[in-house]
Each structure stands twice: as structure tokens, then as C-alpha cells.
Amino acid sequence: MSRGDLFIVSSPSGAGKTTLIRRVLDDPRIGGTLHFSVSHTTRPPRTGERDGIEYHFVDGAGFRAIEVRGGFLEWAVVHGNLYGTSRAEVEPRLERGLDVLLDIDVQGARQVRSHVPEAVKVIVFPPSREVLEARLKARASDTPEVVVRRLAAARKEMEEWGEFDYAIINEDLEAAVDELRSILVARRAGKSRRRERLEAILRSFAP
Numbered sequence: 001m002s003r004g005d006l007f008i009v010s011s012p013s014g015a016g017k018t019t020l021i022r023r024v025l026d027d028p029r030i031g032g033t034l035h036f037s038v039s040h041t042t043r044p045p046r047t048g049e050r051d052g053i054e055y056h057f058v059d060g061a062g063f064r065a066i067e068v069r070g071g072f073l074e075w076a077v078v079h080g081n082l083y084g085t086s087r088a089e090v091e092p093r094l095e096r097g098l099d100v101l102l103d104i105d106v107q108g109a110r111q112v113r114s115h116v117p118e119a120v121k122v123i124v125f126p127p128s129r130e131v132l133e134a135r136l137k138a139r140a141s142d143t144p145e146v147v148v149r150r151l152a153a154a155r156k157e158m159e160e161w162g163e164f165d166y167a168i169i170n171e172d173l174e175a176a177v178d179e180l181r182s183i184l185v186a187r188r189a190g191k192s193r194r195r196e197r198l199e200a201i202l203r204s205f206a207p
């Protein structure tokens, strides 16, 4: 069985990445063999978020316990909270041939790239500053100070676009979903993913 592919999807918060990812995961043609990596975070849950589904919600001590035993593939401080991708979430699934999708920030994407250079990196841009600001303000759970901090962080993150393989501009959700789905589908036709079947078909042609 060939290893699955690791996909990194990064964007400034509010660019609509979570909705985009959820839509692709809900697609039965994709979601069945794509695992969403549930990160650990010290951020308190927002209304409606469930432990173990959107995130593993932990306190600082719980986070550090995983970090000191080398349990994170990457981790970063994002907007004052700790976020990390545990190896346990990712590595066994890639081994089993599943694709794994990481929804992580640009700092985390950089760390993963240095350990897993073959990871497929996608950045999601909002169509404009105005749209991002409006989306952040509409998120009633975040205070005005948080919105200002996130807008300032957005530009810094977006400046890193050259480090990514694909860039999706999330202007029209349906078009953006289509693009992300296409990236995932195209990778599944990669020759290294098909090696075993290609060789078996070829053997059947042996004289």
C-alpha cells in the first residue's frame, strides 16, 4: 500500500478556510479517504466547537507535556495561543495510505515543509482586505481587539504565498471548493501513488 499524501492548507483566519475544508471533507468522493488532522490548542473553545472534533482543547501544561516528549510534528504560537499538530494524528494514517489534511498557520506550514518536503501546500487568500475585515467582524465571538490583531497578522502571513504550491482566492465558495477538491484528486493520480497497480497491470502484459 502506498503512503497517503500530506496536504497543508494555510490562510489568515477569516479567509473562509474552515468552511472550504469542511465542504471538501463532506464530499463522499474525497472525504472517505481524507483525514482532517485535529490539532491541539490552548485557545478556549468557541460556541459550538467540540473537544476532539474541531480541536483537542488542552491547557498549557497538557500542551507542554506532548511537546517535551517530541509528540508534535509542528507547533506554533498563533494570536497568543498554542497550536500544534500531533504526530499521532498524522503519521499512522499516512502509513495506512490515507491522505491527511492540516489546517495550520504559515509558521506551522514552514516547519512541516522542513520535515516533510513532499507535503502539498495550499494557501487560501481572501479576495480583499475589506472582505477579510467584514468576515472577522461578523464572528461575534472575537472582540474588536482580536479583529485588529488578526488583520495585522493576515498581511504577514499572506506575504509568504511564494512558499506554497497552490493559491486559492476565496471569492466564490463553490469555485474555491472545486479548486481544493481538484488539487486533492490530481494528487491521487500521481504515479508514485499508483506504482503497485501500474506494475501489476504491466505484469499482466508479460508474454
Ligand code: 5GP
Residues within 6 Å of the ligand: 010, 011, 012, 013, 039, 040, 043, 074, 075, 076, 078, 083, 084, 085, 103, 104, 105, 106, 107, 108, 109
Ligand atoms: P482559530 O483559532 O481561528 O481556529 O485558528 C487560528 C489559526 O491557527 C488558523 O490560521 C489555523 O490554521 C491555525 N492553526 C490551527 N491548528 C494549528 C496547528 O496545529 N498548528 C499551527 N501552526 N497552526 C494551527
